[in-house]
Structures are given as C-alpha cells and as structure tokens.
Amino acid sequence: MVTAFNQYQDTQITTATPEKILLMLYDGAINFTRIARERMEQGDVAGKAKFIGKGLAIVTELMNTLNHDVGGEISQRLEQLYIYIIDEYTAANVNNSVKSLDNALRILTILRDTWAEAVDIWRKERVAGGAPELRMPAQAAV
Numbered sequence: 105m106v107t108a109f110n111q112y113q114d115t116q117i118t119t120a121t122p123e124k125i126l127l128m129l130y131d132g133a134i135n136f137t138r139i140a141r142e143r144m145e146q147g148d149v150a151g152k153a154k155f156i157g158k159g160l161a162i163v164t165e166l167m168n169t170l171n172h173d174v175g176g177e178i179s180q181r182l183e184q185l186y187i188y189i190i191d192e193y194t195a196a197n198v199n200n201s202v203k204s205l206d207n208a209l210r211i212l213t214i215l216r217d218t219w220a221e222a223v224d225i226w227r228k229e230r231v232a233g234g235a236p237e238l239r240m241p242a243q244a245a246v
Contacts, residue, residue: 123223130216133162141205160193185211
C-alpha cells in the first residue's frame with residue numbers, strides 16, 4: 105500500500121541532487137546505528153541485528169560507489185574508513201559491543217559533517233560566481 109508519506113519520500117529521493125543523496129545516506133546510516141545501539145541496550149538481539157544490517161548496507165554501498173580514478177588518495181582513505189566502520193558493525197553484532205557501535209557512529213558523524221561543510225562551501229562559492237559544477241571527488245554519482 106502506497107501512502108502519501110511513501111510518495112513524499114520517493115519524491116524527495118528522486119528529485120535530490122547527488123550531494124543531497126550522499127548526505128541522506130549518511131543520515132540513514134547514523135540513524136540506523138543509533139537505533140541498533142538502543143536495541144542492543146534493550147536486549148533486543150533481532151532488532152539490533154536488523155538495524156546493524158541496514159547501516160552496514162548503506163556503508164557498503166558508499167564504499168562500492170567510490171571512484172578511485174577521480175578520488176585518488178581521498179577515495180582510498182574513505183575506503184579505509186568504510187572498512188573500519190564495517191569491522192565495527194561486525195564486532196558490535198558478534199560481541200554485543202556498544203563501544204563498537206559508538207565508534208562507527210563517531211566516524212559516520214564526522215564524515216557526514218565534513219561532506220555537509222564541503223557542500224556548503226561549494227554552494228557559497230557558486231552563488232558568488234566562482235565555483236564550477238560540483239563533482240563529488242571521491243564518491244561516484246550516488
């Protein structure tokens with residue numbers, strides 16, 4: 105059943121710019137990680153695993169869209185961070201480790217905030233007439 109909210113969400117995604125989609129993906133991974141942490145603290149093993157899996161799927165997709173030809177060293181470092189986050193998700197799930205989820209959350213938040221700042225700088229420069237077309241240097245078109 106398609107609800108008005110689902111239609112709204114679909115429109116938000118299909119009309120979003122690549123940089124907005126990237127931020128939305130980070131927001132999703134952060135949100136799912138927080139929920140997984142809450143479920144872990146509540147002793148909800150199935151819920152914890154479900155939301156770790158959702159966060160893991162997003163981070164895996166972010167890693168798979170890295171463009172090493174364009175991104176060079178930045179994309180290599182992002183890949184290392186994504187691998188670290190994936191390892192932390194795995195440790196959290198296997199060892200029931202809140203600390204591992206906190207580590208993943210910390211890195212995801214830093215990455216999201218950094219991308220958001222880069223996009224804001226680019227937009228300000230574009231308004232001033234000095235910025236070229238935005239190309240996400242390390243991420244392929246998401």
